[in-house]
Amino acid sequence: MRVEDVNELVQTVFSGLFPLVIEGVADEGERIVVRAHTPTEAAICPVCGASSGRVHGYQLRTVADVPVNDRRVVVRVRVRRLVCPTRGCRHTFREQVPGVLDRYQRRTTRLTRHVKAVAKELAGRAGARLLAILAVGLSRHTALRTLLRIPLPVGRTPRVIGVDDFALRRRHRYATVIINAETHERIDVLPDRTAGTLETWLREHAGVEVVCRDGSATYAEAIRRALPDAVQVADRWHVWHNLCEAALSEVKAHSTCWATVLDAPIYDGPRAQTTLERWHQIHGLLDQGVGLLECARRLQLALNTVKRYARADRPERMVRVPKYRASLVDPYREHLRKRRSEDPGVPVKYLFEEIKSLGFTGCLNLLNKYINQGRADADRSHISPRRLSRMLLTRPDSLRTEQHELLAKLTGSCPEMTQLATGIRDFAPLLAPHADNAHALTRWIAQVRAADLPHLHAFTRGLDRDLDAVIAGLTLPYSNGPTEGVNTKTKRIARQMHGRAGFTLLRHRILLG
Structure with missing residues (x-):
């Protein structure tokens, strides 16, 4: 290989060291040593800005560079100490090479960029382990210091922000956490979720016009105090989630209605008797004019428990169907029904052997429990209140034909179940933001309040308490979804650091994205 080719190869491999002048490259086995010196052009004084080419002396700097062929690279650079020509300024100064050598650093600029990229994703210990594999020797403490030296992005105050809390x-x-709801850029992370902290931040960042949030009353109060003219947008997902919880409670309250359609068992043991007795106790006190809190104190119950019993106008609405889950025996229920109808005294052990030959993989105890619960004698497999509410809340296009038929049969079991299905079906289109949704929501609330659905009444009262924000959420295109996405990534960061990081480091990594 010609000398010109060697020089060209060196310039290609170590092109990131430009504008240093490479004098030679030595292979020392575990590392590669590059000898270089700075160019002879004049340098600028860092204090007064005067140009100087007068050399006072030379110094040798040793810095690490990006590895080559899984081997460390050490650059030994001869730099000049120059004399400043300005009278009264510093006597001498050492020249710097911007983009290659930074002041006080033992790594080249491009190696520092690589270290920052790894530390940004993996932080301390994990970052140090990966860098060691890449032939960059670095301690976890140095990796963290490098990470914390990365400047945080500073931008203008956004017009639309999203606010949410995380643990x-x-x-x-x-x-x-506060983000730009339009660009999804992280803006800031506050150390707590109190109203005072958020209010202070909002007052320091004038220009916010729209704030997306969940149903937190603390955030709502802080926004009202700091930005009385700002539009608060309630998150549509949380509104729908609250409706789902209310619908599930209504389905549970009407268990005695739709369970008869399925011929499903109802709790009739000591637990059911206790439930009925407690209903009569609570409603007896309420009929005497005793308040909810006093009822809870006298009966030594939680206030929310008393509220739940108070919503039920009849004791039957507190009776529940058993929470049976899907069982391995379900596929063989028809065979069990047929055999037990032909021979009511057939031993369970014989039934176990029969279904085992058909592919049953469970145990004898599971079959015993299944039969004792009466599930083998039902006309159809058991359905839980949660599964029924899931079918009510699922898009009709996503249901199978048999599910449509079952749902129609169950919702027709009583007028309240029919009204519940209608209410859910009418509310779902409101989740697509549209200007007409404000009037549609008002009509929907009036429609629900005319029905005998106490749990949905509680849901509408919650809408009334935050009606302006809910209407904004159903009419404006903004949502708190991007903020929830940032929280999901924050959980990954926290788990990655095993919960040992302080707030400063966690905040830094969140804002760096």
Whole structure:
């Protein structure tokens, strides 16, 4: 290989060291040593900005560069110490090479960029392990210091923001994340979720016009105090989730209606008797004019429990169907029904051997429990209240034909179930933002309140408390979904650091994205 080719190859491999002048490359086995010096052009004084080419002396700097062929690269650069020509300024200064050598650094600029990229994704220990594989020797503490030196993005205050909380330590400490709801860019992370902290931040960032949030009353109060003219947008997912919970409660309350269609069993043991007695106790006190809180104190019950019993106008609405889950025996239920009808005294052990030959993989105890619960004698497999409510809340296009038929049969079991299905079907289109949804929501609330659906009444009262934000959520195209996405990524970051990171480091990684 000619000398010109060697020089060209060196310039190609170490092109990132430009504008240094490479004098030679030495192979020392585990590492590659590059000798270089700075160009002879004049340098600028970092204090007064005067140009100087007068050399006072030379110094040798040793810095690490990006590895080559899984081997460390060390660059030894001879730099000049120059004399400043300005009278009264510093006497001498050492020249710097922007883009290659940074002041006080033991790594080249491009290696520092690589370290920052790894530390940004993996932080300390994991980042140090990966860098070691890449032939970059670095401690976890240095990786974290490099990460914290990455400047955070600073932009203008957005017009539309999203606000949500996330757990630093579940049920103990929470923080608040703020993002640009239009660009999904992270704006800031606050150390708690109190109204005062958010109010202070909003006052310091004038220009916010729209705030997307969940149903938090704390955030709503902070926004009202700091930005009284700002539009608050309730998140549509949380509105739908609250409706789902209310619908599930209504389905449970009408278990005695739709369970008769399925010939499903109803609780009739000591638990059911206790439930009925408790209903009579609570309604007896309420009929005497005793308040809910006083009822809870006298009966030593939770206030929410008393409210749940108070919503039920009849004791039958507190009776539930058993929470049976799908069983391995379900596919063989018809065979069991047929055999038990032909021979009522057939031993369970014989039935077990028969269905086992048909492919049953469960145990004898599971079959015993299934038969004792009466599930083998029912006309159809058992359906739980949660599964029924799931069918009510699923898009009709996503249901199979047999599910449509079953749903129509169950919702026709009583007028309240029919009204519940109608209410859900009428509310679902409101989740697509449209200007006419405000009037449609008002009509829907009036329609629901005319029906005997106490749990949906509680849902409408919640809508009334935050009606302006709910209407904005159903009419404007903004939502808090991007903020929830940031929270999902935040959980990944927290798990990656095993919960050992302080708030400063966690905030830094969240804002870096």
